[in-house]
Amino acid sequence: xxxxxxxxxxLNYHTVWIPKYHQxxxxxxxxxxxxxxxxx
Numbered sequence: 001x002x003x004x005x006x007x008x009x010x011l012n013y014h015t016v017w018i019p020k021y022h023q024x025x026x027x028x029x030x031x032x033x034x035x036x037x038x039x040x
Contacts, residue, residue, distance in 0.1 A: 001010045
């Protein structure tokens with residue numbers, strides 16, 4: 001929870017990745033980058 005003089009807020013993000021045909025699309029160097037970015 002973060003506060004300023006005029007507000008209190010809590011920001012959360014939820015990303016859902018659903019490929020159209022449920023195939024593996026994150027291949028090669030892209031997959032590890034997305035995994036490390038999403039766990040931060």
